[in-house]
Amino acid sequence: MEILIEELKTTHQKTLQETDTQLRFTLESLESAVEFVSAMSEDEEMMFQILNEWKDSLHEEKRDITIKKSQKDYHRVLSKVGKHLVSLPSNEIPFLTSKKLERELIDQLIAEHLYRIGDFELADQFVQDSGSKIPEGFRGLMVQMHQILNQLDQRDISSALNWVHQTLQLREKDSVKEKEVKKKLIQETSKNKKEIKMEKEIEIKKEEEKEIEIEIEKDEEQDEKEKGKGKENSQKNNTQQKQIIKRTHSFEFKLHKAFYLNILLRNEIKEAIKYSQKWFKKFALTHMKEIKQLAGCLVYSNDFAKRRFPELFDGSVWLQLHSEFIEIYCLVAEIPSHSPLELLCQAGESAVSVLKKVSGLIPIKTGDELPMEIPVANNFKFHSSFICPVSKERSTQKNPPVLLKCGHVISKSSMKTLLENGKTKFKCPYCPVITNSQIDCIEIKF
Amino acid sequence: MNLQKSLIQPCFEQLSRRLHKQYSLLNKTLAASFKILYSLPKNQNVGCEKIVEQMKKEIKRLSKLQKDLNNYSKDDQLIIKKMQLRLRYHLSLLQVTQKNKTKNEEENEKKKEKENEKEKEKENDKEIKKENETKEEKNMEKEKDKDIEIEKEKEMIIEEKTEKEIEKEKDTKFFQDQVKLRKLELNRKLTEYMFRKGYNKTGAMLTEKHQFLKQLVDQSLFLQGKKVSVSLSKYDLSVPLKWCLINRSKLKKIDSRFEFQLKKQQFIEIMRKGNRKQAINYARKNFPPWVEKCFPEIKRVMGLLAFPTPNEQTSIPIEEKEAFEILPKRYQLLYGEHSWRKLNKLFQREHVVLFGLSESPSIEVEFKAGICAVKTASCHSLHKKIQSTKEKKTEEQKDLEMEKEKKKKNEKDLLLKNFDLLKENKNINTNDNNDGVDRNTNCPTCHPVVNKIAKNYPRNLITHSLIICPLSGQIMTPDNPPMIFPNGNAYSLDEMKKMAEQNNGIVTDIKTNQKFKFTQLRKAFIV
Numbered sequence: 006m007e008i009l010i011e012e013l014k015t016t017h018q019k020t021l022q023e024t025d026t027q028l029r030f031t032l033e034s035l036e037s038a039v040e041f042v043s044a045m046s047e048d049e050e051m052m053f054q055i056l057n058e059w060k061d062s063l064h065e066e067k068r069d070i071t072i073k074k075s076q077k078d079y080h081r082v083l084s085k086v087g088k089h090l091v092s093l094p095s096n097e098i099p100f101l102t103s104k105k106l107e108r109e110l111i112d113q114l115i116a117e118h119l120y121r122i123g124d125f126e127l128a129d130q131f132v133q134d135s136g137s138k139i140p141e142g143f144r145g146l147m148v149q150m151h152q153i154l155n156q157l158d159q160r161d162i163s164s165a166l167n168w169v170h171q172t173l174q175l176r177e178k179d180s181v182k183e184k185e186v187k188k189k190l191i192q193e194t195s196k197n198k199k200e201i202k203m204e205k206e207i208e209i210k211k212e213e214e215k216e217i218e219i220e221i222e223k224d225e226e227q228d229e230k231e232k233g234k235g236k237e238n239s240q241k242n243n244t245q246q247k248q249i250i251k252r253t254h255s256f257e258f259k260l261h262k263a264f265y266l267n268i269l270l271r272n273e274i275k276e277a278i279k280y281s282q283k284w285f286k287k288f289a290l291t292h293m294k295e296i297k298q299l300a301g302c303l304v305y306s307n308d309f310a311k312r313r314f315p316e317l318f319d320g321s322v323w324l325q326l327h328s329e330f331i332e333i334y335c336l337v338a339e340i341p342s343h344s345p346l347e348l349l350c351q352a353g354e355s356a357v358s359v360l361k362k363v364s365g366l367i368p369i370k371t372g373d374e375l376p377m378e379i380p381v382a383n384n385f386k387f388h389s390s391f392i393c394p395v396s397k398e399r400s401t402q403k404n405p406p407v408l409l410k411c412g413h414v415i416s417k418s419s420m421k422t423l424l425e426n427g428k429t430k431f432k433c434p435y436c437p438v439i440t441n442s443q444i445d446c447i448e449i450k451f
Numbered sequence: 452m453n454l455q456k457s458l459i460q461p462c463f464e465q466l467s468r469r470l471h472k473q474y475s476l477l478n479k480t481l482a483a484s485f486k487i488l489y490s491l492p493k494n495q496n497v498g499c500e501k502i503v504e505q506m507k508k509e510i511k512r513l514s515k516l517q518k519d520l521n522n523y524s525k526d527d528q529l530i531i532k533k534m535q536l537r538l539r540y541h542l543s544l545l546q547v548t549q550k551n552k553t554k555n556e557e558e559n560e561k562k563k564e565k566e567n568e569k570e571k572e573k574e575n576d577k578e579i580k581k582e583n584e585t586k587e588e589k590n591m592e593k594e595k596d597k598d599i600e601i602e603k604e605k606e607m608i609i610e611e612k613t614e615k616e617i618e619k620e621k622d623t624k625f626f627q628d629q630v631k632l633r634k635l636e637l638n639r640k641l642t643e644y645m646f647r648k649g650y651n652k653t654g655a656m657l658t659e660k661h662q663f664l665k666q667l668v669d670q671s672l673f674l675q676g677k678k679v680s681v682s683l684s685k686y687d688l689s690v691p692l693k694w695c696l697i698n699r700s701k702l703k704k705i706d707s708r709f710e711f712q713l714k715k716q717q718f719i720e721i722m723r724k725g726n727r728k729q730a731i732n733y734a735r736k737n738f739p740p741w742v743e744k745c746f747p748e749i750k751r752v753m754g755l756l757a758f759p760t761p762n763e764q765t766s767i768p769i770e771e772k773e774a775f776e777i778l779p780k781r782y783q784l785l786y787g788e789h790s791w792r793k794l795n796k797l798f799q800r801e802h803v804v805l806f807g808l809s810e811s812p813s814i815e816v817e818f819k820a821g822i823c824a825v826k827t828a829s830c831h832s833l834h835k836k837i838q839s840t841k842e843k844k845t846e847e848q849k850d851l852e853m854e855k856e857k858k859k860k861n862e863k864d865l866l867l868k869n870f871d872l873l874k875e876n877k878n879i880n881t882n883d884n885n886d887g888v889d890r891n892t893n894c895p896t897c898h899p900v901v902n903k904i905a906k907n908y909p910r911n912l913i914t915h916s917l918i919i920c921p922l923s924g925q926i927m928t929p930d931n932p933p934m935i936f937p938n939g940n941a942y943s944l945d946e947m948k949k950m951a952e953q954n955n956g957i958v959t960d961i962k963t964n965q966k967f968k969f970t971q972l973r974k975a976f977i978v
Contacts (some may be wrong), residue, residue, distance in 0.1 A: 006455065007538055012532045018848060021524045024477075028517045032510060035488075039506045056491060056502070063488060069481040070644050076474060080857040084462055091704075093456040096809035101819045103811035104907075111815060115641065117900075127656050178915050230569035300848065345895030346818060349635060353821030354548050354886070369909055377825040378912040383926060387894035388829040389918045399913060408935050412976045435978070449975070450939050451918050 009086050016078045023075035031068045034059070072112045099359050100223050112137035116345040120144055123151040145342075150334050158265060163261045164329065169257045172337050176246050176253075249337055256333050258288045262299060263322045269302055269310070270318065277303060317384055352385045389451040395419040395434055411438035414449065454544070458537040461669040462805025466530050473523050480516045533666055540667065544636060547629055632962070639667050640814040646673035670807070676802045683795045687719055691798065701805055709801045712794055713739045715752050719785055727761045755782060782852050819908060822896060826910040830896040874928050882936045922946040922961065927977070934972040936960050945974060 007397040038059040042052050112135045120143060132139065153164045261284045261433035268277040285296050302310050302317070311318045335342040356379045363369065367376050391400040393416035400406045406414045413435045420442060428440050440446060488509055549704055638657060644662050646652035651674070658664045675694075684692035695702065695710045702709060716738045721730040738749050758778050766960035784790065803810055896905050918927045926931050933941040940960050950958045952967040959966050 006459075008461075008533075010531065010538060012533070012536050014528075017527060017531060021521070024520060025517065028513060028520075032513055032517070035506060035510050035513070039503060039510065040504070043503055060489065060491065063485075063808075069485045072477065072481060076477070080470070085461075087467065090456060090460050090807060093807075095807075096454075096457055096813070096816075098816060101811070101816050103815050106817075107904050110455075110904050111818070113900050114818075115644070115814075124660075127582045127653060127660075131645075131650060131653045134645075134653050135648070150487070201478055285544070285833055294775070339892060340891045341895060341898055343893065346899045347637065348638070348895045349821030349825060350814065350817045350825045351821070353817035355820070356820040356824040357817060360823065373909050375823060375912045378914055381824045381911065385825050386919070386926065387825075387897075388827045390827060390829070390913050391916045391918065391977070392913060397914075401828075408973060408975055412974050414465065414975050414977055422717060425749050445647055447935060447973070448939050449933075449935055449936065451933075451939055451941055 006089065009082070009089060013079075013082045013086055015084045020076050020079040024072055027072045027075060031072075034062070057198055068339075094361075098357065098364055100364060101360070113139065114346045117143065120147040121344045123147070123154075125151075125350055126397060145337050146334075146340070150331070153334075154327060155272070155328065157323065157330060160263075160323065162264050165260055167258070168334075169253055171256075173250065176250050198241050233352040233418065252333055252336065254288075254291065256329055258285075258292050258295070259322075259326060259329065261285065261288075262295065263326055265299060266302075266317055266322060270307065272307060274303060348385065352381055355380065391416075391449075391451055393419055408447045410440040410446075410451055411432050411436070417448065420446070454541050454813075455538070456807040457809060457813070458667070459534055461672055462530055462534045462537070465508055466527060466698075469523060469527060469530075473520060476519065477516065480512055486513050536666055547632055551563060559716060608655050635661070635663065639664055640812070640817070642668045644812045644814050646670055647678055649673075651677075658819075672806060673964075676799070679798060679802070680795055683791065683798060686720075686791065688713055688720070698805060701803065705801070708741070708745060709797055711738075711745050711748075712739070712797060714741075715748065716790060716794060718752055719755065719790065722755050722760050722787065727756060727760075730756070751781065752785065755785065758782060819904070820906050822901070822905045824911050825894075826896045826905050826908065827913070828910060830902070830905065830910075848918055903945060918977060920946060929976075933975045933977065935975050936965075936967060937971055938963060938965065941975065944974070 041055050083182060096350075116128060116132050116135070116137050116139050116241060119131055120139070124146075125148065128144075129139075139223065149168075153168060156162075156164045209237045250288050260347075261280075263282075265277055265280055281296075281300065285299075288296065298314070302314065316322075332342045359377070359379050360369075363375070363377055369375065391406045391414070392398070393400060395407065395415050398404065398416060398418070400416050402418050404418050407420050408414055411433050413433050415434065420431070423434070424442060430439050431442065432439055487505060491505065500898070539809065638661055642654050642657045645651070645657065646668065654668075658668065658670070679691050679694050682688075691713055695713060699710070714733075717737075718730055718733055720735055734749075734753065742749065763805075775905055778786075801811055809816060816839050895901055918933055918941065919925070920931075920933070920941075922942055923946050925943065927943050931943050931945050934944050935941050935949045938960060940962055942961075947969065957966050957971050958969055958972065
């Protein structure tokens with residue numbers, strides 16, 4: 006294809022030149038004839054002689070035919086290109102054609118995608134043009150997210166900190182009891198200052214945390230017993246809240262860390278110490294190792310520190326912050342952290358060629374499994390699935406995977422087939438260990 | 452995806468159309484002027500001044516022809532360069548997608564890609580500057596020789612500049628190039644979608660932001676198409692007929708019947724007003740060439756002559772159906788809105804197929820292919836259960852109902868009786884979103900809007916087990932195998948180790964908040 010188009014280019018230039026020169030010749034001869042004739046305007050006989058001579062020469066040369074012929078090559082190559090294009094396979098995949106019902110939904114998704122990128126003008130224009138609806142509040146969420154991200158890119162952590170404190174406050178309203186216990190802990194720890202004592206406190210805190218957890222467990226068991234919609238949700242939310250609190254907590258630490266490193270880069274050691282004294286207390290329990298590292302950086306000079314900890318000083322900390330913030334923000338807001346449109350289009354790039362091949366051979370029914378596997382990278386896999394190595398079936402709730410004594414896992418149905426005539430013991434298909442189906446097996450939920 | 456056809460065919464069609472124009476222009480002028488020149492009078496009766504005047508006229512005409520051809524060819528050259536650019540873009544995209552599969556050839560392809568990127572940016576700059584140049588020249592109407600010289604000078608300057616840029620580009624990382632390419636491709640698809648659907652303002656905004664997209668998206672094509680479809684919606688047949696005339700030869704190649712459909716509609720419109728004679732004349736003129744392919748349709752349309760026309764009943768607008776209830780249904784349909792809509796659809800399809808594009812915008816096709824690749828049974832099952840219940844219920848009610856159904860199934864299961872975990876466990880396989888685990892809110896097919904679309908598409912076949920740790924979100928490997936709790940839940944070894952270290956050897960099951968000792972966990976080997 007490339008060769009053809011290059012050929013096209015060269016022939017085009019050639020033909021242009023040729024037609025040009027031919028036309029030029031005709032014009033020249035015409036003009037000279039006009040000159041002669043006008044010069045000879047007095048002598049009419051001479052004039053007509055010259056004219057006739059000139060006409061004869063025109064007939065001989067047949068310039069018009071040569072001009073037309075000069076276009077020939079270009080035509081030829083162009084038609085070649087056309088034939089080649091026709092021979093290329095079409096881009097149609099029959100079962101993926103667009104349907105009416107999907108159009109609005111796809112418009113919605115595109116609007117969401119545009120908001121996520123941060124291009125608000127474009128997104129608003131699109132919403133106007135297409136008339137698509139977005140879930141309420143989505144636009145506001147994205148605006149806030151991008152404001153904070155812009156500030157982060159300029160190495161300003163104030164708005165991010167505000168957001169972190171807000172979310173922590175909201176989440177901690179639910180777990181009030183935790184707060185009260187924490188207050189007690191903080192009161193106890195405020196007396197001790199040295200590191201060794203901090204370690205002891207850590208141990209004490211661990212024990213106290215266990216007590217807290219047991220208390221929480223009791224609460225949750227009560228919740229389990231009570232049937233009711235709100236309380237079931239609070240149970241699920243508790244585990245979710247814990248996760249969120251943990252992650253925002255560590256994110257806050259990273260914010261402070263990045264700012265601290267920035268101060269260090271400017272060689273303002275006193276300021277760095279003050280900053281760390283102010284903010285790093287909270288994180289003593291969870292991030293002690295990192296705090297030690299950062300404190301150690303105070304001692305090194307700038308160049309040495311850069312060599313010793315290159316990953317801290319080359320600006321990658323801020324890039325990581327950027328992507329982590331997006332993830333956490335979306336976690337808290339309960340929306341996916343990457344635009345679903347973008348992810349699916351990426352996955353679809355390689356899928357399209359496979360689908361085209363197959364749809365020509367086998368009719369694909371919707372709602373079922375594909376007849377062949379589309380290879381997909383690991384970052385597109387979000388759900389667990391277990392395939393029994395014996396029967397090659399996907400495990401479901403009716404047919405869960407079963408853990409045998411030896412640690413191998415097969416599906417329940419294949420276990421049943423291995424059991425003959427009401428016996429309870431059988432041999433694992435992979436290793437010669439005998440398992441008792443009633444005692445040793447556990448059904449697994451992935 | 453084989454973009455080659457969709458990228459290059461529009462340019463090719465443009466080129467061939469222009470060539471056609473040029474050639475016909477050339478032929479006409481040559482024939483006319485040479486005719487006159489050959490027939491210059493030999494007699495002395497005609498004044499020599501007139502002859503001289505005629506010759507001067509021909510000089511003017513031929514020199515005009517020369518200029519026109521030159522102007523045409525300049526634009527042609529731009530189009531050819533566009534084609535080359537698009538080819539290179541397509542090739543570099545292919546390399547990018549293939550790289551995800553073969554990691555071994557990275558280094559060789561790095562170099563190739565860098566060269567491609569540099570060439571692209573070279574040509575990008577060249578073309579933008581050349582486009583500006585050509586516009587200026589058209590306005591000024593300078594002579595050709597001077598123009599060519601000026602162009603050469605500017606080319607020299609451009610080449611110097613790009614060499615400096617190349618030196619700067621040597622430091623850019625390979626990954627950044629890949630990311631940029633991907634973004635560009637996504638933007639290209641989005642702009643194509645905008646123009647196809649007629650969202651012209653957003654499309655214009657997108658092309659303004661990313662100037663390179665103007666080279667890659669055929670805006671004019673879609674605008675033309677829009678004009679025709681707008682006129683069809685206004686029940687006006689003149690614009691579509693013109694369009695057919697222009698593209699007649701290509702429509703023949705595709706074997707399209709669009710022109711016949713238009714003429715059929717014209718016949719119907721004449722009949723609607725009641726002019727039978729006019730209608731018959733029209734049919735005699737226009738239908739014979741289509742007899743081979745479309746005879747049954749012709750027969751049916753002519754059958755309209757046998758029935759009273761809407762006008763003869765009462766004067767009614769197009770939408771009213773009551774007046775022609777006398778007619779059998781087939782003929783009613785011909786008179787109604789339905790045939791206009793059919794026409795519009797047919798046009799959309801033909802218009803796109805002519806230029807080698809796919810029927811549906813490429814973003815839709817890739818998006819749905821992605822659904823087929825990413826969708827799993829667990830993404831879909833929540834939707835199934837929602838379908839069985841009424842859709843007005845809230846999510847909490849749905850969860851309750853699901854739990855009840857599952858309880859009945861699980862009552863027989865001895866192992867699970869002891870635990871009050873039924874509620875939480877039921878939700879794991881259906882919708883991981885409610886699980887208190889963060890990773891799976893990210894699954895794109897679980898997104899509510901995508902889910903609606905995804906129910907119509909098949910899911911990917913899975914041949915190997917893949918277990919994801921609910922805590923860390925990482926895929927479990929033989930180095931990081933799942934540890935099974937006595938209640939059946941599984942988490943990765945690394946996470947359990949961490950938890951045990953922090954809690955004196957006691958691990959808690961996050962889903963049920965039960966506590967066990969680390970030693971009670973059993974390792975599972977997934978084949």
